[in-house]
Amino acid sequence: MSAQSSFLSQTLQAITTTKMREQDKRRRLYEAHKSGILETARASPNEKARLSVFLNGFKQLSTSNKGIWYVDADRESLVKNVTRYLEQSYRDPSVSTNILGRFESNFREKLEQESQRFEFADLYYRLLSEWTDTHSEPIASLRKDGDDLSGSFEHVQRYNLQDLKDKFSNVVFTPLETDEVEIDTYLHSLFEDDHASSLLEETRTRVKNFGNSFKARTTPFNNVVLKQCIQALLTNDLLNDDAKMTLSEFSTHNVVLDEIADVLNLRFSDLDNWSWEADEGMYYEPRRQANGKFRIMMDQDILQALFLHYIAVGWCTELKDAFRRFPTDSRFWQGVPSMTAEEKSRCHYFTNRIPSSTSGLVRERMDSFRETFLLSSLPNSLRDTSDPYGEDKDPEDEKSTGLGIRQLLLRQIATDVIIRRSLKGDVAVVQSDLQWYATGLPHSTLFAVLRFWGVSEDWISFFRKFAEAPLRLNPTPGEDVRIRKRGIPITDAFEKLFGECVLFSMDVAVNRLSDMTLIRFHDDLWLSGDPAQCANAWEIIKGFVKVLGLDINASKTGSIYLTNDLKDHGIAAELPDGPVCMGMLQLSDSGDWTIDQKQVSAHIRQLEKQLGQTTSIISWIQTWNACIGKFFQNTFGKPANCFGQAHVDAILETHATMQRALFPSHDGSVTDYLREQIQHRFGVAEIPDSFFFLPEEFGGLGLQNPFIPFFLLKDQLLWDPLERMLDFHKAEEKSFKEAAEAYAALSDADRERHFRRAFDGSPKHRAILTEDFFTFEEYTAYREKYSPALLTAYTDLMRKPSIQNIHLTNEIKPWFDELQYSHHVGWNALSDENKWIMHLYAGELKGRFGALSIVDRNLLPSGVMKMLKGKKVTWNQILWE
Structure with a gap:
């Protein structure tokens, strides 16, 4: 245990002991008084005398919660009332000994209850003392049969940690040179048409201008900015506990913050000459996360952490805003096709209703993608951690933590599977993950992507110095210091900045080349929809990964292909092997999550x-x-x-x-x-x-x-989610039948009015006046994009239960x-x-x-x-x- 932890434990123990003494003093006084009451009552000749003893004793009793006016007032009222009843009993024979006996039993019960309160308060304090005692013995194994876990836990831990360190060293100190020209050519191929090319140039100009203006800031650091940076750094795992404690103390001293701001402003003004200033090397150590997993974390200097957080978040917020434009542009971002103008007019003519994509499922899914999943790892402000690994928060707003976003993603995948299978008869889900993504990201890939998006060479020079940090895995300063040649530090804003720049390029590639939207949470990848499209998108992901020098994590990759008919074996063969699961839920071949x-x-x-x-x-x-x-x-x-x-x-x-x-x-x-x-x-x-x-x-x-x-x-x-889609189909068929009957009942004049509204009286479409009502297939062809009823079914399936x-x-x-x-x-x-x-x-x-x-x-x-x-x-x- 560290000195600080030991000091903290001693302090807590002292606080607990002090209050425990006060409680124990009250307990001893109470028990002595209680014993006196009971002894006197035993010596009393009759019920009235005993009740009188309890009344007199109860008035003076020092209870554990004495001093709370509501309790004291209630106790005083009880004593006054019973005193008057006792007085009545001396003259009124109708106040029987049974009634007086019940009052006596009530007082005895209250005395015993108070003893119980004192006894368990004492136990409570003893439990607290045990908790703060650094010499407490471990609790025994839960099992009584002597069945121990195989092997030595501590030995396995040491062995695996050394294995982790060795693997980390082999990755980060060994460069992986990718072909920057090939990467640039690949990314350019995604923007070949005029509109896409124009969007790319606008983005590059914006990024370049931002870099110039950001670098030109004169005094960016002040108390407000530093407090926001501190707030973010205290809530992630970048810094160790001692550094966090120091940061927390800094945040309460404005004079100290003023001094820090002066130093960081001087450092920012000379950004071109920035360096890590760590000749003895920055210590990297395995740290256990809340979910039990170890990650190699850099022991970073506090001032450097504040300085770099500010710069990284500045770039994160700018690029997040710039990249978010692409999926909102319907001419660039590929998706479910819309009705043609003629198809809309036909629907308007036959149903007297203008189709609206704003009330459809496709729009809802895209809104969810843009607002929840798109670039969700990038922070929105200096105080925002946007922690993709966050596990310990469970807020009402699911979009504010990594845990909440994963739960939303799980519900959306589950709902998409039900709806797609109900509408089309088949569905595929593909899940994957990138192996040691941040740790093993090739620097040549990173800089090629940054250049592609318009980052200028002076900023790339700064980012290169950041990435090529002097590291040591040896706790002794100055020993075995080596320059990092691959990967970036995890859990800081630069990991999010660099990681999302590269992976947003994957988002674009999958969408432009397969017409699918990749649902991605950091480097967790999900596809759901038409099996052939999913297989195509998976091939694109593999191609992207190969060009950019990344690795698929086979242990977290899998797929499932569900169909009401026979599977297409060609498609099935193209999908990756392995189960589809999130947490401990697994998607079974029946379509259920088990x-x-x-x-x-x-x-x-x-x-x-x-x-x-x-x-x-x-x-x-x-x-x-x-x-x-x-x-x-x-x-x-x-x-x-x-x-x-x-x-x-x-x-x-x-x-x-x-x-x-x-x-x-x-x-x-x-x-x-x-x-x-x-x-x-x-x-x-x-x-x-x-x-x-x-x-x-x-x-x-x-x-x-x-x-x-x-x-x-x-x-x-819902007892059976599939029943909700059966209800939708029944309602859809009923709606079609009613619309067909309503159309059949129209007079020639009514049809003429419908025609003028729908086709603006265009002569080339007059033949529709003699057509029968359009088919059910045409009526439902664009239901995912235009059906309010399908959107309602989707919303119902996504809904969490209400608390009863x-x-x-x-x-x-x-x-x-x-x-x-x-x-x-x-x-x-x-x-x-x-x-x-x-x-x-x-x-x-x-x-x-x-x-x-x-x-x-x-x-x-x-x-x-x-x-x-x-x-x-x-x-x-x-x-x-």
Whole structure:
């Protein structure tokens, strides 16, 4: 553990210990007072005397949540009311001993509830102390049968990391010279017609002018700019933890920022002479990402990182805006053909409706492509990270993170498969990825592409110095320093800039040469549609990769060809081998997306190992929440109508299977397992389920229940997505029949009016007046581009389910009112999952603790808990990209 981590742990432990002492002092005072009350009550001669003892004692009782006015007022009202009832009983025989006995039982219950609150508050603090104790022992393996994972985990890790370093060295220090003339010729071939050539020249002029104006900026750095750069660098993985901590401190000191701005402005004014200034070499080390994968990361100087981030993002935003013009130009970007003017007029004449492409599926797909997937890795501003590897955020706006965009992509592919197969009878999906793309990108390819798009030679000179960085894999400064000859640093803005410049060229090539739109998320490549077109587009991708000196990642490449008839074996042979999958969902030959149980089993065994290596109950729960509560939820695919209700049922059954595998000797119960562990480590038994699942702010452990998110959605989805397309076809046939009947009922005068509106009375088209209503084939020929009904079906299939929240019942509503006063959190402020949990365990909590919370808010170490919840957990998988 680093010195900073150790200091942090000591600080947290001190905070926890201080509050624990205060809580323990209250507990001892309370228990002494309680014992006195019970002892005096036992010596009392009758019910009235005992009740009087409880009333007098209760007035003076120092409880754990004393001082909260709502609780104090309620307690005071109770005492006053019972005092008056007791007084009544001395003169009124109708106030029976049974009634007084119930009051006494109520006071005894409240005394016991308060003891329970103190006992579990004490346990809570002991758990926190264990979590911050650097000498805690690891939790034992989950299994009781002695079945260990094969081999030594640590040995495998060291071996594979060395293998990773060796492979990295072989790639980045060995140049791969590509033919820049061949690359330029290939890219020019995509712009041969006059309109495309004109667009290219406009783009080149724009890029050149931007480069000149950008370089001419005099004092680009100031406090505002630096704070934006810092915000972005703190949220990606470019810098190590120590550098991030320093950056975070910088952001709060304007005087320091002023000094940094002065230095960086001087550096920018002499851009032509910029260098890494790292004669001792910049250290590259394997760093584990949140998803468990290792990536070789550069240990970059903070000032250089700020300086380079500003320059890279400036270029990113400019090129993103310039490139986005191409797919919006219908004369350049190839797509589904539109109706001719005559075809539109015929449709208008027969149906009295003017076809509109703005209400069609093709337009919706293109809008989604341009707004969500196109160049999505490029940041929009200095503070925007646009992290394509982002895994830890799950916001409502899916377009704001890599995780969200991948979920959107998965839904779109699934929906496209259903619609295409329903309309055409066949569909193909191709998936691929580039092998070590950023790490192995040939510099000659990069500079050829930059020149093609109009980047001037002075900027290419700067970019070359950036790419050819002095590196060392040896932690000792100055030892084994070599100049990088291939690839670029990952997770910084330059990776996005250079990577997207090259791969946008692939987007253009696929579209111009195959009439398809490649759906690409960074270097993840997806094609979906007509099998012959997909096979053609795949050949274009392979040709592009070959010319530019890139490599296809065979392990992440595959395809599927679904048809209602016999497959065309020629087309099938041209498609790549391998499965089509995203996360742990795999597209089967039946057209269904199924959970890959083999992958699940492998991950569960890894999770078992990782849980066993945790050194505290809280770190165990953190790992559980990160893996079971987040990772698996995302990797199984977010539920949507395109997957149907069966997908949710499969997820629920898979979670049940996973827990049976993890806790075989506890009947698959995580709470029984943790209950046993706590009893073993702390000697506390009879722990209620609510203590595990209750949110931390109420004194629980915040254990995530992986079933609840899906039960909130259960039965809110289409049972069979294919039924939605059957409904569309029925509605389409009905619409055609009604339109044909309406046309047949027209008088000659009505047809003449239709003709004048549709064809403007043109004599050469008058023959249509004697034609029968057009055929169903003609009526549906352009449905993907013009049918509002098909767009509605697409929207329905893409739709995520609505949350069906638990309803707050009148019986327990007052308990949540009390929670609002005691913890400033009411029913409406709870998350959907916490509403389920709090309502499910409300009776247990109220019965055991007398409230919906366990620990008094003032005694909770809120700062410690906030840090606990913000602490990242990573998979300990031996994986890398």
